[in-house]
Amino acid sequence: xTDGAAAQVVDIERMPTMxxxxxxxxxxxxxSRLRPASRELPATTLxxxxxxxxxxxLTAYQHLLGESASDRLPAGFVHVxxxxxxxxxxxxxxxxxxxxxxxxxxxxxxxxAPVTLGTPLDVTARARDLRAHRSGTQVDLxxxxxxxxxxxxxxxxxxxxxxxRIAGDAPDDERAPFVAPVPTGEWRLGPDTGRRYAAVSGxxxxxxxxxxxxxxFGFPRAIAHGMYTAARALADVGAARGDxxxxxxxxxxPVLLPSTVSVRVAADGDxxxxxxxxxxxxxxxxxxxxxxx
Amino acid sequence: xxxxxxPAPRRALxxxxxxxxxxxxxxxxxxxxNQDMLTAALDGLVARYGLQGERIGEVAAGxxxxxxxxxxxxxxxxxxxxxxxxxxxxDVQQACATGLETVVxxxxxxxxxxxxxxxxxxxxxxxxAPIAVSDRLRRALLDLSRAKNMQxxxxxxxxxxxxxxxxxxxxxxxxxxxxxxGEHQAxxxxxxxxxxxxxxxVAYASHHRLAAAWEAGFFDDLVTPYxxxxxxxxxxxxxxxxxxxxxxxxxxxxxxxxxxxxxxxSTPLTDGASTVLLGSxxxxxxxxxxxxxxxxxxxxxxxxxxxxEDGLLMAPAFAVPRLLARNGLTLDDFxxxxxxxxxxxxxxxxxxxxxxxxxxxxxxxxxxxxGTVDRERLNVHGSSLAAGHPFAATGGRIVATISKELHLxxxxxxxxxxxxxxxxxxxxxxLTAILEAA
Numbered sequence: 170x171t172d173g174a175a176a177q178v179v180d181i182e183r184m185p186t187m188x189x190x191x192x193x194x195x196x197x198x199x200x201s202r203l204r205p206a207s208r209e210l211p212a213t214t215l216x217x218x219x220x221x222x223x224x225x226x227l228t229a230y231q232h233l234l235g236e237s238a239s240d241r242l243p244a245g246f247v248h249v250x251x252x253x254x255x256x257x258x259x260x261x262x263x264x265x266x267x268x269x270x271x272x273x274x275x276x277x278x279x280x281x282a283p284v285t286l287g288t289p290l291d292v293t294a295r296a297r298d299l300r301a302h303r304s305g306t307q308v309d310l311x312x313x314x315x316x317x318x319x320x321x322x323x324x325x326x327x328x329x330x331x332x333x334r335i336a337g338d339a340p341d342d343e344r345a346p347f348v349a350p351v352p353t354g355e356w357r358l359g360p361d362t363g364r365r366y367a368a369v370s371g372x373x374x375x376x377x378x379x380x381x382x383x384x385x386f387g388f389p390r391a392i393a394h395g396m397y398t399a400a401r402a403l404a405d406v407g408a409a410r411g412d413x414x415x416x417x418x419x420x421x422x423p424v425l426l427p428s429t430v431s432v433r434v435a436a437d438g439d440x441x442x443x444x445x446x447x448x449x450x451x452x453x454x455x456x457x458x459x460x461x462x
Numbered sequence: 463x464x465x466x467x468x469p470a471p472r473r474a475l476x477x478x479x480x481x482x483x484x485x486x487x488x489x490x491x492x493x494x495x496n497q498d499m500l501t502a503a504l505d506g507l508v509a510r511y512g513l514q515g516e517r518i519g520e521v522a523a524g525x526x527x528x529x530x531x532x533x534x535x536x537x538x539x540x541x542x543x544x545x546x547x548x549x550x551x552x553d554v555q556q557a558c559a560t561g562l563e564t565v566v567x568x569x570x571x572x573x574x575x576x577x578x579x580x581x582x583x584x585x586x587x588x589x590x591a592p593i594a595v596s597d598r599l600r601r602a603l604l605d606l607s608r609a610k611n612m613q614x615x616x617x618x619x620x621x622x623x624x625x626x627x628x629x630x631x632x633x634x635x636x637x638x639x640x641x642x643x644g645e646h647q648a649x650x651x652x653x654x655x656x657x658x659x660x661x662x663x664v665a666y667a668s669h670h671r672l673a674a675a676w677e678a679g680f681f682d683d684l685v686t687p688y689x690x691x692x693x694x695x696x697x698x699x700x701x702x703x704x705x706x707x708x709x710x711x712x713x714x715x716x717x718x719x720x721x722x723x724x725x726x727x728s729t730p731l732t733d734g735a736s737t738v739l740l741g742s743x744x745x746x747x748x749x750x751x752x753x754x755x756x757x758x759x760x761x762x763x764x765x766x767x768x769x770x771e772d773g774l775l776m777a778p779a780f781a782v783p784r785l786l787a788r789n790g791l792t793l794d795d796f797x798x799x800x801x802x803x804x805x806x807x808x809x810x811x812x813x814x815x816x817x818x819x820x821x822x823x824x825x826x827x828x829x830x831x832x833g834t835v836d837r838e839r840l841n842v843h844g845s846s847l848a849a850g851h852p853f854a855a856t857g858g859r860i861v862a863t864i865s866k867e868l869h870l871x872x873x874x875x876x877x878x879x880x881x882x883x884x885x886x887x888x889x890x891x892x893l894t895a896i897l898e899a900a
Binding site: 235352353354355356357405409431433434448 | 636639652653716767769
C-alpha cells in the first residue's frame with residue numbers, strides 16, 4: 170500500500186475516545202499471535218467530520234505544555250484531537266502490526282494555516298509506507314485536518330514495530346553522533362508527567378502512567394510521552410514559529426520519569442532547532458526543527 | 463476662554479535617600495514583612511529630611527516577592543508612616559529593576575510638572591516570602607467556593623489529592639527555561655570566558671570598598687539602623703582573595719567548562735528596603751534641601767535569553783549604548799559607573815561585551831567595540847556582592863549612594879560629574895540611567 174492509492178473512506182460519526190480504543194488494542198495484542206499476520210496495510214482512510222475542541226480541553230493543554238492560552242489551537246493540540254482516529258486505524262483487525270509496544274520514533278507536522286477554537290475540523294487518518302527497518306518494521310500514520318474544505322494541518326507519525334520482519338531492504342539511517350550543545354533551559358519532569366499528559370491527550374498507554382505499566386513493556390520506570398516533549402519544545406519556540414510552519418521531531422531515547430532534561434531551543438537557519446538530552450550522560454532524548462511551511 | 467499653561471519640562475533632582483541596613487536571609491529581619499521594612503525605610507527618610515506630616519506628590523515602590531494581599535503595599539506603608547495620609551502611592555514590579563524604575567518614572571513625572579516631590583522605594587524579603595498553595599489545590603478551592611450545592615462542593619473537594627497540599631514556594635528559576643538565575647549566568651560566564659580569579663577580584667573589591675565607605679561614615683546619612691542591624695549584614699570586611707578562592711563552585715557544575723561561580727562571587731539572598739527622595743528645584747528650595755543629582759535619562763532593554771541568543775542578564779549591554787548614543791555621550795564621559803553585581807560575572811560579562819570588537823559590530827551596529835570602563839570608576843563604594851541584594855531595594859541603594867558621591871565630587875572638584883547606573887533583572891530585562899551632579 171502506498172501513498173495516494175484509491176483508498177476506501179470509512180466515515181466514523183464521532184471521534185472515538187482513547188479509553189474505548191485501548192481495550193481493543195489489548196484484545197488485538199492477545200489474539201494477534203493466533204492469526205497468521207498479513208503484512209499489507211489496510212486501504213482504508215478513516216474520517217470524522219465536525220470535530221470541535223472545547224475551551225476547557227484547550228486551556229488544560231496550553232497550561233500543561235506552556236503555550237500561551239490564545240484561542241489558536243497549538244499544533245500539538247491538533248495532534249491530540251486527531252490521534253484517536255489514527256489510533257483507530259492501528260487497532261483495526263486488518264492492521265498488520267501489533268499496536269501495543271510499537272515505538273513512536275518520529276513525527277512530522279505541517280501547520281498550513283492557523284486553527285481557531287470553535288472551528289469544526291474534518292479529520293482523516295490512514296496508514297502508509299510499511300517498510301523494513303534494521304530493527305523491525307516502520308509505518309507512517311498520516312492524519313489530515315481540513316477546516317472549511319481547506320487543508321490546515323497534516324501530521325505524519327512514524328512508528329517502529331521492533332522485531333517484526335517484512336521483506337525488503339532496511340535503509341541505513343545512521344545518524345551523526347549527538348553532541349550535547351549549550352543548553353538554553355531545562356525541563357524538570359516529575360513522576361506524574363505521563364499521567365498529566367495522559368489526562369489532556371487521552372493517551373493512557375500504560376508505559377506512561379506507572380512504573381508497573383512501564384515494566385510490562387520493558388521500561389524500568391514510566392516514560393514521558395514523546396509528543397509531550399516535542400510539544401514542550403514547540404512551546405519554547407513560541408510565537409516566532411509564525412502562522413504556518415513545519416514541526417519535525419525524532420525521538421532517540423525515552424525519558425524515564427522523573428527526570429531533568431537539558432534542552433536547547435535556538436534559532437537555526439530560517440527556523441529553529443531543538444534538542445533534549447540527559448544532563449548527566451549527554452544521551453539525546455529528542456531532536457527536531459521548527460521551520461517555515 | 464482660558465489659555466492652557468501646561469508646564470515646560472524641567473529637571474528632576476535626587477534630594478536624598480534612606481535605607482535600612484541589608485540583612486542576610488533568615489537574619490535579624492527574618493520576621494519583618496515587606497511592609498514593615500518599607501515603612502521603616504520610609505520613616506527614616508521622613509525623619510532625616512523633616513517630612514513629618516508632609517503631603518508628598520507621590521510615592522512609588524515595590525517588591526519582587528510580594529503576597530497578593532499586599533496589592534497596595536506602598537500605600538499601606540505610607541499610611542503607616544509619618545507622611546501625610548494624603549500622600550498618594552502606587553506599586554511597581556519590574557523584577558530587580560523595580561527600585562530603579564520607580565526613580566525613573568517618578569522623576570519623569572517631576573520633569574513634566576505632574577509632581578513637585580516624590581519618594582521612590584523598594585523592598586524585598588526572602589525570609590518572609592509568600593508561600594502559595596499548589597495550582598491544583600487553588601483551583602479546587604476556588605471551584606469549591608463557587609459551588610452552589612452539596613453535590614458540587616463534594617465534587618470540587620474530591621479533586622484534591624494529598625500531594626496538592628504541599629506548599630508552593632517562590633522559585634528563582636526563569637519560568638520559560640527552568641534554569642535558575644545562577645545557572646543562566648553560568649552559561650553567560652562560560653560564553654565570555656570569564657575566569658574564577660576575575661570574579662573573585664570583583665567580589666573582593668566590592669567588600670573592601672563597601673567596608674571603607676562604612677568606615678568613613680559615608681552611609682551615616684543614608685542608612686537608619688533597624689531591629690539591631692546597624693551595618694549591611696553580608697559585608698565581610700576581612701575577606702581576602704585567598705578566602706574567596708577556597709569556596710566551592712555552586713553554579714555551572716553541569717557544563718563542559720570549569721565551574722567558576724561560588725557563594726563568594728554571587729549575591730546572597732537578602733532582606734532590606736530603600737527609599738530615594740526626589741523633587742523639583744522649587745520644592746527643594748522651599749524645603750531647604752540640597753540637590754544631590756539630576757536624573758538625566760534612562761533606557762530599558764531586554765534580550766531573548768529563551769532561545770540562547772544572549773545571556774539572561776545581558777540586557778544592559780544593549781541598553782547602555784542606546785542610552786549614551788541618545789545623549790551624545792561615551793563611557794569616557796562618566797566619572798562613575800554603577801553595575802549591579804547580581805553576580806561578579808554579570809559585571810564582567812557586560813564589560814567584556816562592551817570591550818568586544820565583534821559584539822560592537824555584530825550586535826550593537828557600531829564600527830567596533832563600544833568602550834572600556836576604568837575599574838577605578840566602577841562600583842566605587844562596593845555593590846550588591848558586599849551589601850546584599852534585596853531585589854527591589856537595590857535600585858534605591860545605588861541611586862542614593864551614587865547621588866551623594868556625585869554631589870561630594872562636584873563640591874571637591876567642580877564640574878558636572880556624571881554616573882551611569884545599570885541594573886540587570888529576571889526575564890532578560892535591564893534598566894539603565896544617567897545621573898549627574900546637581
